[in-house]
Amino acid sequence: MCVGVPAKVIKKEEYSALVDVLGSQTTVGIIFVPEVEIGDYVIVHAGQAMSIVEEEYARQSVEEWKKLVNARNPETV
Amino acid sequence: MSMLEILKQSSNPEICKPLVDAVIQKAVEFRQKFGRKPAFMEVCGSHTMALARTGVKQSLKDYVQLISGPGCPVCVTDQRSIDAMIALAEGDNRIICTFGDMMRVPGSNRTLLDSKIAGKDIRVLYSPVDAVKVAKDNPDKEVIFLGVGFETTIPILTLMVGEAEKLRLDNFSIWMTTKLVEPVLRYLLEAGEVQLDGFLLPGHVSIVLGEDAYQYLVTEYNISGVITGFEPAELLSGIYKLIDLAINGQASILNNHPAVVRKAGNQVIHQWLEKYLTECDEAWRGMGVIPRSGLDLKPEYDKYNAKKRFTVEVGEPKKTKCRCGEVIRGLISPNECPLFGKACHPMNPIGPCMVSAEGSCAAYYQYMRESF
Numbered sequence: 371m372c373v374g375v376p377a378k379v380i381k382k383e384e385y386s387a388l389v390d391v392l393g394s395q396t397t398v399g400i401i402f403v404p405e406v407e408i409g410d411y412v413i414v415h416a417g418q419a420m421s422i423v424e425e426e427y428a429r430q431s432v433e434e435w436k437k438l439v440n441a442r443n444p445e446t447v
Numbered sequence: 448m449s450m451l452e453i454l455k456q457s458s459n460p461e462i463c464k465p466l467v468d469a470v471i472q473k474a475v476e477f478r479q480k481f482g483r484k485p486a487f488m489e490v491c492g493s494h495t496m497a498l499a500r501t502g503v504k505q506s507l508k509d510y511v512q513l514i515s516g517p518g519c520p521v522c523v524t525d526q527r528s529i530d531a532m533i534a535l536a537e538g539d540n541r542i543i544c545t546f547g548d549m550m551r552v553p554g555s556n557r558t559l560l561d562s563k564i565a566g567k568d569i570r571v572l573y574s575p576v577d578a579v580k581v582a583k584d585n586p587d588k589e590v591i592f593l594g595v596g597f598e599t600t601i602p603i604l605t606l607m608v609g610e611a612e613k614l615r616l617d618n619f620s621i622w623m624t625t626k627l628v629e630p631v632l633r634y635l636l637e638a639g640e641v642q643l644d645g646f647l648l649p650g651h652v653s654i655v656l657g658e659d660a661y662q663y664l665v666t667e668y669n670i671s672g673v674i675t676g677f678e679p680a681e682l683l684s685g686i687y688k689l690i691d692l693a694i695n696g697q698a699s700i701l702n703n704h705p706a707v708v709r710k711a712g713n714q715v716i717h718q719w720l721e722k723y724l725t726e727c728d729e730a731w732r733g734m735g736v737i738p739r740s741g742l743d744l745k746p747e748y749d750k751y752n753a754k755k756r757f758t759v760e761v762g763e764p765k766k767t768k769c770r771c772g773e774v775i776r777g778l779i780s781p782n783e784c785p786l787f788g789k790a791c792h793p794m795n796p797i798g799p800c801m802v803s804a805e806g807s808c809a810a811y812y813q814y815m816r817e818s819f
């Protein structure tokens with residue numbers, strides 16, 4: 371029930387939004403994330419957007435993984 | 448990098464493969480220090496599935512002990528509640544709406560699927576809020592949603608009540624059997640049956656609860672937790688951090704999923720929960736009743752509470768040799784159940800852990816039969 375591929379918001383209405391999930395479009399509820407904007411990525415659970423993915427933190431996580439990998443393997447970049 | 452490219456990095460093999468090596472190296476360091484493998488419990492059923500599906504669990508099996516916990520909502524629901532929900536579907540003039548996972552869960556006498564085949568109106572919904580629409584379209588029928596779930600699903604149940612109120616429906620109700628993470632973690636820690644070096648904390652439940660909600664693990668039990676997502680790089684980095692904390696003898700809560708989990712959780716959701724729900728005792732499979740371990744509708748919403756509207760009679764649940772109760776407490780792994788892969792398999796599940804998309808036995812059967 372909890373699998374969450376982030377969905378990109380394409381169109382926003384008052385309580386729902388049209389989102390794109392890897393090329394297929396569907397409508398989800400946005401009552402729990404009223405601040406969502408077009409272009410944001412959201413985590414959807416059982417038809418409802420539960421959280422907005424923050425780009426800055428997503429980027430930081432990737433940097434962190436690369437650091438872990440490089441710390442172990444200094445010869446690779 | 449565009450946002451989509453950033454998100455794709457979490458399953459990029461060029462990152463994930465070396466991350467496996469980094470985790471193994473850390474785990475070896477742990478073993479050198481403590482003379483054993485580090486042991487962590489993944490609390491969430493989706494973690495159990497993700498660890499198996501991505502191969503993370505298999506590739507770490509000689510170095511890290513990953514124990515599945517009580518995180519699959521259908522699996523932790525006790526047998527009497529399962530039987531009651533199946534009995535509920537027997538009543539006339541009713542439409543039962545549910546998540547797909549519930550359909551094949553064995554009751555003492557039958558499954559919901561058996562009842563559906565026998566002609567009962569039972570509908571599987573991906574988006575539960577649609578159950579309210581079903582009620583609106585069928586004013587002469589009672590529409591009951593089977594509300595099984597943890598903190599991620601519970602808010603959606605409140606949305607349904609809100610919607611039913613708005614439409615002034617008299618024929619919609621929810622049969623609530625919800626479960627909360629904190630009381631069951633406390634139960635496990637107090638029972639002390641499994642030795643753990645930390646918890647892999649659920650990414651989605653934490654969207655609701657927030658990072659700060661886990662501090663009791665540190666202050667009261669001196670154990671670490673790392674909030675983790677579901678993609679391979681997220682899982683591996685989460686496990687890495689847990690081992691690192693354990694090596695340093697440091698108990699701490701870390702948020703390894705900061706892009707979606709905030710410190711205080713989702714405040715809009717908290718308001719919905721507070722408006723409609725109140726704590727209640729819940730019975731867990733293999734653990735009995737844990738006080739205040741679930742949420743139920745407040746008395747002013749009795750109208751939407753199926754348990755108040757309908758009476759169902761169920762007898763003592765049928766005894767089986769299923770060991771789901773021990774599986775969800777982390778005491779045995781699925782392949783230690785004598786029925787695993789023999790009498791019990793996905794086409795003929797004996798217990799819920801073999802049915803659910805988040806069940807440990809199903810995860811083992813699908814992805815790990817050969818590797819353990």
Ligand code: SF4
Pocket residue numbers: 768769770771774781784785786787788791792796797798799800801802808
């Ligand atoms: S293998 Fe089947 S019978 Fe055994 S614990 Fe798992 S679900 Fe129950």
